[in-house]
Amino acid sequence: MLYFSKFRIISVILISLFFILIASSNLFKFENNLLNKKINLGLDLQGGSYLLLEIDNNPVIEQKIQNLSITIRNYFKDKNIRIKNLKILGQKLSFSVDENFKQTVLDTFNDKESELNPYYPRFKSHQLDIIEENNIFFVNYSTQGIVKLKTSSQDQALEIVRRRIDEIGTNEPNILKRGNDRILVELPGLDDPMRIKSLLGKTANLTFRFVTNNDQDSFGAEKLSYEDESEEDALVSKRIILSGDNLLDAQPRMDSETNETVVTFTLDRVGAKRFGKATSTGIGKQLAIVLDGKIISAPVIRDTIASGSGQISGGFTFQSATDLALLLRSGALPAPLNIIEERTVGPDLGQDSINAGMIALAIGFVLVIVFIFVKYKVFGLITNITLILNLFLLIGILTIFEATLTLPGIAGIILTVGMAVDANVLIFERIKEELKNEKNNLIAFDSGYTKSRTAILDANITTLLAAIILFFMGSGPIKGFSLTLGIGIFTTLFSVYFIARLLTVLYVYRNKEKEGLI
């Protein structure tokens, strides 16, 4: 255990120097690419917002089931099969057919080439499940069908969320999928998340529909309330003249005539045509502009608008007009999003945490170093040099991987400082024991190293196991803690077996004959 080849000595020195250089790149700026890395600060240290959004897919499924009811009716109509008693039961629909068509219907749904009910060969499952009970068919989305639907609405929602956040212009947002119905948003350096939260909380489903006074509207009608509750609820037709999909652009403007803030919009070709037709036939009628089930305003149509552009007024402030325009530009979410977890840290608290963490690290470090030096003198000095290099190794590795440092991560580093001396202590205590029976320093040191090895390995593996579990089970800040704790174990073992041992060997060879060495 005491032999070190020249090559090894040089490697250890080079590795140590390399990590000191890498670690110091957090403080100085280097031109070199490799050295131009830095440890990232977690949201709890630099300030920022962490939002976990959950997509509420129920309305999407209900909408799809509604569409499906029409598809099924038409599909079988073409085959001269009459669908009877078609009912929508939330996320399920039921219908019946004449006795002699029953098998045909079942075969159509279970056909792997079916257009009506796509088959996913990878999952050996259809999109829809069909069962028959007392001559009534029940159709609903299969487990795989739901998964597909969720994944696709998650993809769309992610895109819209990204567009909305990009429009606001936050720096380096992190937008990630979680599971198949969640989206994680990390916004570093964001002081006030209220605006983003309100922007992400809106589906931004915009429709233009006529106000009607007739309950017997062929498309059906619904009672909707005004966004600002300025007027009585109005009955609005379910027929959609225009939707947000037809919008090319939207901008906040100041209307020079009324001195009111409005949102102007430009329509695509299809939208312009429809808008022109609706405004020409509907002169004198009220056209309601509905956002997420609430009426923003319902102006009376005075002229035909054929230009494909228009404006929405609704008692906006400049801020609310800007936000509405942004929402309309970035498009509607496929389904409502709920913020199910939020953690926001202000920048001063982040800075305070960094300061407190660094002070705790410095004080903890000094206390440990003084204690070890008093206890072991020369070998304490060796342990302390090792401890300092260990810290550089740990920070160096975090830097190379550009890992994220959190406040619990700093606690992990401090804890590593406290526990890192353990291995050296185990070795030195063992050597002391060996020296009681063995007068030859070299032999005593050698067997001290050998005999303490299993205990050191066992001890470190147990801590490593705890760190690994934390890394995989923990979230956010806890991950940061497990990361520094886990990497700390490897750097500790390296520094004890290479750096500390090298220094010990050099010292022992010079003082071979000395008694009471340790």
Place this chain on the structure above:
Amino acid sequence: MIAFNKYYNQFNILSISLVVISLFLLTFKGLNFGIDFKGGTLIELRSTDSKINVSSLRDNLNSMNLGDVSVKNFGNETDFLIKFEINNNKNIIEEIKSNLDKSFGNTFDFRRVENVGPKVSAELLKSGVIAIAVALTLMLIYIWIRFEWQFSLGAILALFHDVLVTLGLFSLLGLEINLSIIAAVLTIVGYSMNDTVVIFDRVRENLRKYSDIKIYDLTNISINETLSRTLITSITTLLALLSIFFFGGEILKGFSLAMIFGVIFGTYSSIYIANTVLVRLRVSQKTVLREDESS
């Protein structure tokens, strides 16, 4: 040499009592779960007006019908921590902000806002419990591979003791259990194991070396031989933890406190639980030699 073995019985009784009291506390008093595990909202405020105190802030918030609101000072006189239960109002933070501005003027800085929904808190609690269970199982497997079953039993009993008594103390003092406490408990599991394993390593080595010493004395010899290491490592770890506790800021207080308890219990249990299990199971040289032959 210190005669640790003279007090095996007394300390066993003490440990059993502590575990029973802890279980009693955990069952009847329960743990004070933070918003991570219970759901709810947490707001950390700093005020620029030193006249504002906890009770004036509490009165103001109580008028908002937030349900059960807790208001505490956090670290110093001008910092406050407000907590309330799950609230369905999406704009609640904004409303609190405007309400406070109206009553006290614009004196508050919202330093931290955390909001955990019921679904997420249930998931976090579940994954926390699973993490601790997986950690205990992995430790059990590891030690079962490395040592004879009597040793595994001793180490596991020591682990359960440390985790239970630490949680019991948290229950007794009404300290909050949040995500970082789970991290602390897992680290305690690692630390306690680490400590036990070092002593066990020595016990096994001594069992092979001496055939004529009874396990009662042999454990005592092993404890003494590893004692200075046990103490030095505990002291340096405690120095680091005390430094986090006193200087690391309010947020890490609970974490470092749990770790401090854990290290103390861990050190104690390695000596007085893990070893006494070996004594009570009458481990002898045969136990380790049989294992050597079979492997």
